[in-house]
Amino acid sequence: MYRSRGVLNVLKSISILPLLLQLLPFLPLCGAFVNESSLSSVFGPEKLQAFKIFDDEQPSQISGRSFICVPLFRVFSLELGPNVRLSADEYVAVSGDHPALGFWQLDKALPLKEQDKSRSKWYLRVWICASQRFYYRYVIYSKNGKGKRILRSWEGQRVARMLQTYEIYRSPGLDIFGEAYPSSVGGGFHLERGWLQYEYVIELKFIWLNHFDIAEIASNAKYRLILTPLNVIDDTRIEVSRYAYNQSAFRAQNQRGVRYSQGSIVIFRIYQPLDTYNALRLSLYQASRDVQLSVGEVYIFPEQIKGSRGILQLPIFASLQNVAIGEVTLPYLVIQPMPKVEAGNLRASFHHYWPDNWPTLDVGYRGLGASYFQSSTSFTENTIESFLAVQKAKGDMVQLDVQLTKDYVPIIWHGFGFYTSDRDRSIRDRFDLRFVLIRELTYAELKASRVFILKRWTLQEYTHLNVKDVNQNNRIFPKLSEVYEALPKTLGLLVEIKWPQIMASGVQESTQSLNKNNYVDRILQTSIFHGCGRPLIFASFDADICTMIRLKQHVFPVILMSIGRSNIWDPYMDLRAQSFQQAINFAQSAEILGSAVHVENFQSKHQLVSLALDLQQVLFLWGNDLQDVHLLEQFRALDVTGLIYDQMDRVGPSNWKRSAFFRAPQLLEVFGAQCVTSGNSTTIPGVKPAKPTIWPKLR
Numbered sequence: 001m002y003r004s005r006g007v008l009n010v011l012k013s014i015s016i017l018p019l020l021l022q023l024l025p026f027l028p029l030c031g032a033f034v035n036e037s038s039l040s041s042v043f044g045p046e047k048l049q050a051f052k053i054f055d056d057e058q059p060s061q062i063s064g065r066s067f068i069c070v071p072l073f074r075v076f077s078l079e080l081g082p083n084v085r086l087s088a089d090e091y092v093a094v095s096g097d098h099p100a101l102g103f104w105q106l107d108k109a110l111p112l113k114e115q116d117k118s119r120s121k122w123y124l125r126v127w128i129c130a131s132q133r134f135y136y137r138y139v140i141y142s143k144n145g146k147g148k149r150i151l152r153s154w155e156g157q158r159v160a161r162m163l164q165t166y167e168i169y170r171s172p173g174l175d176i177f178g179e180a181y182p183s184s185v186g187g188g189f190h191l192e193r194g195w196l197q198y199e200y201v202i203e204l205k206f207i208w209l210n211h212f213d214i215a216e217i218a219s220n221a222k223y224r225l226i227l228t229p230l231n232v233i234d235d236t237r238i239e240v241s242r243y244a245y246n247q248s249a250f251r252a253q254n255q256r257g258v259r260y261s262q263g264s265i266v267i268f269r270i271y272q273p274l275d276t277y278n279a280l281r282l283s284l285y286q287a288s289r290d291v292q293l294s295v296g297e298v299y300i301f302p303e304q305i306k307g308s309r310g311i312l313q314l315p316i317f318a319s320l321q322n323v324a325i326g327e328v329t330l331p332y333l334v335i336q337p338m339p340k341v342e343a344g345n346l347r348a349s350f351h352h353y354w355p356d357n358w359p360t361l362d363v364g365y366r367g368l369g370a371s372y373f374q375s376s377t378s379f380t381e382n383t384i385e386s387f388l389a390v391q392k393a394k395g396d397m398v399q400l401d402v403q404l405t406k407d408y409v410p411i412i413w414h415g416f417g418f419y420t421s422d423r424d425r426s427i428r429d430r431f432d433l434r435f436v437l438i439r440e441l442t443y444a445e446l447k448a449s450r451v452f453i454l455k456r457w458t459l460q461e462y463t464h465l466n467v468k469d470v471n472q473n474n475r476i477f478p479k480l481s482e483v484y485e486a487l488p489k490t491l492g493l494l495v496e497i498k499w500p501q502i503m504a505s506g507v508q509e510s511t512q513s514l515n516k517n518n519y520v521d522r523i524l525q526t527s528i529f530h531g532c533g534r535p536l537i538f539a540s541f542d543a544d545i546c547t548m549i550r551l552k553q554h555v556f557p558v559i560l561m562s563i564g565r566s567n568i569w570d571p572y573m574d575l576r577a578q579s580f581q582q583a584i585n586f587a588q589s590a591e592i593l594g595s596a597v598h599v600e601n602f603q604s605k606h607q608l609v610s611l612a613l614d615l616q617q618v619l620f621l622w623g624n625d626l627q628d629v630h631l632l633e634q635f636r637a638l639d640v641t642g643l644i645y646d647q648m649d650r651v652g653p654s655n656w657k658r659s660a661f662f663r664a665p666q667l668l669e670v671f672g673a674q675c676v677t678s679g680n681s682t683t684i685p686g687v688k689p690a691k692p693t694i695w696p697k698l699r
Contacts, residue, residue, distance in 0.1 A: 071127065071129060072127070072128045072129070072130050072163075072165060073125070073126075073127055073128075074125075074126055074127075074128050074163065074172065075123065075124070075125050075172040076094050076112060076122075076123060076124040076125075076126070076172070076175070077121075077122075077123050077172055077173070077174050077175060078092060078094075078112060078121070078122045078123070078138055078174075078175045078176075078177055079120060079121050079122075079174055079175070079176055079177065080092075080119075080120045080121075080122075080176075080177045081176055081177060081178060081179070081189075084140075084177055084178065084191075086119050086140065087142075089142045089143070089235070090140050090141070090142050090152055091111055091112075091140070091141055091142070091143075092111070092112045092122045092138060092139070092140055092177070093106075093109035093110055093111045093112060093138070093139050093141060094109060094110050094112060094124060094136055094137070094138055094139075095108070095109035095110070095136065095137055095139060095346045096134055096135055096136030096137070096160070097134055097135050097136075097160075097347070098128060098130065098134040098136075100126060100127075100128045100129070101128075101134070101136055103345075104345040104346040104347045105345055105346070106139065106141065106149050106151055106345075106346060107148075107149055109139060109141075109149075109346075110124060110126060111124075112124045112138075130163075130165045131165070132165065133162055133163060133164045133165065134162070134163055135160040135161060135162050135163075136160060136161050136163065137154055137155040137160050137161060137346055138154070138155055138161075138175065138177055138178075139151060139153070139154040139155070139346065140152045140153045140154070140177075141194075142235075144198055144199075144235055144273050145234075145235070145273065146198075148197075148198045150194070150197070150198055150199060151194030151195070151197070152193075152194055153191045153192065153193055153194060154191070154192050154194060154346060155177070155178055155180060155190065155191065155192070156190045156191060156192030156349040156351070156352070157180050157181065157186060157187055157188065157190050158185075158186035158187075158348075158353055158355075159180070159181060159184070159186040159187060160180075160347075160348070161175070161180050177191075178190065178191045185355070185357075186355075190352070192349050192351065192554065192591075193551075193591055195337075195338075195344060195551060195552060195553055195554050196335065196336070196337035196338070196551050196552060197337050197340075198273065198274055198337070199271050199272060199273055199274065199337070200271075200272060200274060200334065200335060200336050200337065201269055201270065201271055201272075201333075201334070201335040201551060202269075202270040202272070202305060202332060202333070202334055202335075203267055203268065203269050203270075203332060203333040203334075203335070203544075203547070204227070204267070204268040204270070204280075204282075204300075204330055204332050205267050205268075205330070205331050205332065205333065206225075206260060206264065206265065206266040206267065206330070207265055207267070207331065207543075207574050207575050207576055208329075208331075208573055208574070208575065209262065209263055209573075209575065210262060210329075211328055211329055211330060212284075212316070212326060212327075212328055213326050213327050213328075213329075214295065214296070214316060214325055214326030214327075215325055215326055217295070217326070219262055220261065220262045221261070221262075221286065222259065222260070222261045222286065222287065223259075223260045223261070223284050223285060223286060223295065224256060224257035224258065224259055224260070224284075224285040224286075224287060224292060225257050225258050225260050225266065225268075225282060225283070225284060225285075226253065226256075226257035226258075226282070226283045226285070227240070227253065227268045227270075227280060227281070227282050227283075228280065228281045228283065229270070229278050229279070229280055230278065230279040230280065230281055231278050231279065234272070234273060234276050234278065235271075235272070235273050235276075236270060236271065236272050236276070236278050237270070237271040238252075238253055238268060238269070238270050238271075239251060239252060239253070239268075239269045239271075240252075240253050240258050240266065240267070240268050240269070241266070241267045241269070241589040242258050242259065242260075242264065242265070242266050243264070243265035243266075243576075243582060243585040243586070243589065244585065245581065245584065245585065245611070246588065246615060248585040248586070248588040248589040249588060249589060249591075250267075250269055250589060256292065257283070257285060257292075263575070265575050265576060265582065265585070267589065274337075277302035278302065279299065279300065279301050279302060280299070280300040281297055281298070281299055281300075282297065282298040282299075282300065282328075283296075283297050284296050284297070284298070284316065294319040295316075295319070295325075296316040296317055296318050296319060296325050296326065297316070297317050297319060298314050298315070298316050298317075298328050298330075299314070299317075300312065300314065305332060305334060307334065307515065307516075308333070308334050308335075308336075308515055308516035308517045309331070309332065309333050309334065309516050309544065310331070310332055311329065311330070311331045311332075312328075312329070312330045312331075312332060313327060313328075313329050313330075314327065314328050314330065315327055316328055333516075333544045333547065333548075334517070335517070335547065335548050335551050335552070336517045337552065338521055338524065338525075338552045338553055339521065339525070344553060344554055344555065344677060344678055344679060345676075345677060345679065347673065347676055347677045348673050348677050349554040349677075350554065350555055350556060350557055350671075350674060350677070351550065351554055351557050351558075351591065351592070351593065352557065352593060352616075353557065353670075354537075354557065354593055354594075354618050354641065356613070356616060356618075356639075358641075358661070359636075359661065360635070360636040360639065360640055360641065360642060360643060361396040361397055361492070361641065361642035361643070361661060362394075362395045362396050362397070362642070362643060362645075362648060362652055362653050362657075363395065363396065363397040363398065363399050363492075363494055363620065363642050363643060363644040363645070364386075364387070364389075364390035364393070364395045364397070364398045364399065364644075364645075364648045364652075365399050365622065365644050365645055365646050366381035366382045366386065366399060366400060366401065366414065367379055367381055367382065367383065367385075367386025367387045367389060367390060367398060367400075368381075368386050368389050368390060368393070368646065368647065368648055368649055369381065369645075369646030369647050369648075370414075370646060371386075372414075372453045372455060373453075373455060373456075377646065377647065377649075379474075380462070380465060380474060380476065381414065382400055382401060382412045382413060382414055382476070382478075383412075383465075383473065383474050383475065383476060383478065384473040384474075384475075384478055384482070384483060384486045384487070385473040385474040387400065387483065387486075387487055387491070388473065388486075388487065389649065390491065390648055391487075391488065391490075391491050391660065392649075392654075393648045393649045393652045393653070393654045394652070394653050394654045394657045394659065394660050395491075395648050395652060395653065395660065396491075396492055396642075396660050396661045396662060397491070397492035397493060397494050397535065397537075397642065397662075398487070398491060398492070398493055398494065399494040399496060399539075399622075399644050400412055400483065400493065400494070400495060400496065401413060401414045401496050401498055402480050402495055402496065402497055402498065402523060403416070403438055403439075403497070403498040403499075404438075404439065404514060404519055404522060404523070405438060405439070405441055405442055405443045405446055406439055406440060406441055406442045406445075406514075407442040407443055408514070408518065408519070408522045409442075409443040409479060410479065410480035410481070410522060410523050410526050411438070411443065411446065411477045411478065411479055411480065412477065412478050412479075412480065412483060413438060413476070413477055413498075414498075416437055416438060416439075416498065416500060416509070416510040417435055417436050417437040417438055417440075417510070418435070418436065418438075418449075418451050418452065418453070419433040419434070419435055419436075419451075419452040419453070419454065420433065420434060420435075420436050420449050420450050420451060420452065421433050421434065421450050421452070422450075423450065427452070427459065427461075429459070430452075430454055430459060433452055433459075436449070437510065437511070439511075439512060439513060439514055443479075446466075446477055447466060447467075447468055447477065449463075449466065450463045450466075451463050451465075451466050451476065462476055470482060473486065480495075480523065480526050480527070480530075480531075481526050481529075481530045481531075484526075484527070484530040484531040484534075485530060489533055489534040489662075489668060489671070490534075490660060490662045490663045490668065491534075491660070491662065492534065492535035492536065492537075492661075492662050493531070493534065493535070493536045493537070494537050494539055494596075494620070494642075494644070495523075495527070495536065495537070495538050495539065496538075496539045496540060496541075496561060497520070497523060497538060497539070497540040497542070497545050497549075498540075499512060499516075499519075499540060499541070499542040499545055500512050501541060501542060501572045501573075501574065501577070502572065502573045502574070503570050503571070503572060503573060504570065504571045504572060504573050504578075505570065506573070516544070516545075516548070517548070520545060520548045520549060520552065521552070523538075524549065524552060524553055524556070527556060528553075528555060528678045528680050529680060532555065532671075532674040532675040532678055532680055532681075533668075533671055533672045533674055533675045533681075533684075534662075534671055534674075535662050535667070535671055536556055536671075536674075537556070537557050537558065537559060537593065538556055538557070538558040538559075539558065539559045539560070539561045539596055540558070540560070540561060541560075541561045541562070541563075541572075541577065543560055543574060543576045543577065543586055543590070546558045546559070546560050546586075546590055546592055547590050547592075549592075550590050550591060550592050553678070554677070555674050555677050555678045556674070557592070557593035558592050558593060559587070559592060559593050559594050559595050559596050559618065559620065560576075560577075560583050560586055560587060560590075560592065560594075560595045560596070561595075561596045561622075562577050562580070562583040562595055562596065562597045562598070563577065563597075563598050564577075564578070564579050564580045564583065564597050564598055564600070564601040565578065565579055565580075565600075565601055566598060566600050566601075567600070568598075568600065579601075580595075580597050580601045580602075580608065580611070580612075581611065583595040583597055584611055584612050584615065584617060587612075587615075587617050588615060588617070593617070593618050594612060594617035594618030594619055594620075594641065595612065595617065595618075595619060595620070596619075596620035596621070596622055596642075596644065597619065597620075597621060597622075598621075598622060598623045599621045599622065599623035599625050599626055599631075599635075600623060600625070602621070602635075606634060606635070606638055607638070609621075609635070609638050609639075609640050610638075613639065613640075618641035618642075619640050619641050620640070620641055620642040620643070620644055621635060621640055621642075621643055621644065622643075622644035622645070623645075624645075624646065626643055626644070626645035626646075627645055627646055627647050627650075627651055628651075629651050632645070632651065669684060672684035
């Protein structure tokens with residue numbers, strides 16, 4: 001009797017009893033609920049827990065979901081495809097936008113149960129009280145030593161799986177992990193790598209032309225490399241990527257190791273739990289027919305890996321001997337997770353959200369163009385005034401440059417520094433100036449500085465634009481947060497993160513002493529709190545920054561900026577930046593959105609753009625040559641993703657385009673989901689409230 005009264009209280013609180021009385025002739029299953037004697041046989045205490053949230057709701061807090069509750073017994077049935085193999089410590093769960101499914105939180109996702117010994121089939125039976133359609137995704141996770149769930153992979157389709165309430169009567173069918181709505185826009189097969197939360201990553205990178213110097217072995221010798229953790233107790237995972245067109249993805253190590261020769265790009269990625277430090281052994285072999293001959297071993301100890309980045313110079317010891325036979329030079333990168341406040345959720349991923357059926361986008365270079373070293377625009381580059389002028393010219397996006405001051409304030413400026421002088425000093429020529437780096441000044445010191453630009457061997461002072469009045473849109477050094485707040489969300493942003501590179505000659509573009517993880521975190525935090533809800537792509541000439549942005553979050557996409565092969569600039573030492581083909585390989589390896597390459601790489605070879613587009617990567621082009629209207633039209637005909645160029649007010653779309661692309665309200669709703677995904681908001685601005693599900697007609 002107690003159980004029967006409990007059910008009646010639930011039915012009363014969710015207002016389902018009148019509905020069931022009306023639908024009694026059509027719903028024999030629900031009709032049984034009205035008979036009090038049969039209520040206890042239908043719902044037990046454990047099943048009523050699915051409805052408990054509706055008992056606790058106050059009348060003044062009733063939401064759209066509590067309008068009508070349809071008791072739904074859902075069977076989740078999942079099969080892993082042939083390309084998905086679980087390790088012993090991996091499990092499957094389902095998460096969704098319903099309370100019973102954990103509200104997109106990984107730690108609240110419902111684990112599925114194994115159905116066979118091969119662990120390829122999984123299922124779950126659960127009662128859900130649904131007032132409208134709900135969405136869900138499947139995830140693969142593991143647990144660390146503290147019991148925290150580690151997200152390994154999850155379904156990243158643009159449209160999550162959906163279940164209507166009237167599907168209570170349908171067979172649940174069989175879901176294939178990673179494949180949803182294969183014939184629909186936004187569907188198909190797509191898996192996302194999890195973002196870092198309770199792990200950190202070390203990358204050991206063979207990305208230069210020469211890394212090994214071994215006595216009596218030629219520099220062009222061919223090796224096989226095997227990386228082994230020396231502590232087998234913890235949860236260390238190692239993956240490796242060897243660059244080749246459409247074969248650059250990270251994968252588990254082969255037992256025979258990975259092939260390496262001079263000029264190859266090979267990257268080892270080591271996942272380790274936080275506060276875990278592991279020693280590693282790199283073994284070198286030379287292949288001789290079917291036999292691998294051991295060359296030597298390299299040992300990497302935890303205390304040798306410091307900070308966020310560095311270069312290791314380590315001895316190579318002959319196998320089983322304490323004799324050094326050579327040396328290896330090996331750059332490394334350490335990627336830490338974002339602060340916990342930016343943990344994110346499983347609602348959506350924007351890493352690859354850039355549909356290939358969108359038109360070619362017009363992107364203003366630093367606004368309407370560069371102004372300090374060439375007179376291409378009447379507006380000062382990288383100012384809010386110049387950015388707003390792009391919108392007036394009906395441009396779709398703006399490219400801007402961001403870097404950090406000494407006190408980690410993100411500001412907009414292209415160069416790594418500028419020329420300055422004391423306030424009261426008279427300036428006659430450039431020898432009266434000193435060059436100062438942005439990273440050497442706090443934001444207050446930056447705003448108090450005199451600013452000079454060397455322009456065609458003449459001096460021009462811009463101090464009058466370095467003002468503290470935030471209402472002036474033409475001032476230089478605006479904060480990134482101020483740019484986000486000043487620009488409309490209908491104007492897309494391509495935010496290039498500045499970081500000095502090592503040239504092929506060994507000379508550095510500039511110096512940088514700021515911690516790289518903190519550097520990237522501060523820019524991402526500013527963007528989450530001030531810039532979400534708009535079309536926004538991060539970009540950088542530094543491939544490591546692209547990797548860090550990819551692994552730290554899933555709210556904003558990122559692309560690699562690349563000069564490629566050029567007769568204008570000196571090449572970088574990093575092979576990933578020396579050609580368009582390697583930029584494509586990096587984008588696939590790092591699982592980023594794509595690349596932005598200088599147009600010089602496509603002179604008389606325009607069809608090369610298909611190398612990226614065929615892999616469903618985006619491709620932006622940039623360069624001074626794109627001020628030619630005819631060249632712009634040629635690349636638009638090839639469906640490149642975007643064109644970044646100067647003088648948009650003269651050669652841009654204002655004379656033929658009706659409106660900028662991102663003014664469409666539907667797109668604002670799409671990108672508004674970034675704020676919800678990042679945890680910065682609980683609702684999407686401008687979205688209409690969901691309506692209760694309408695039951696279909698029954699014959």
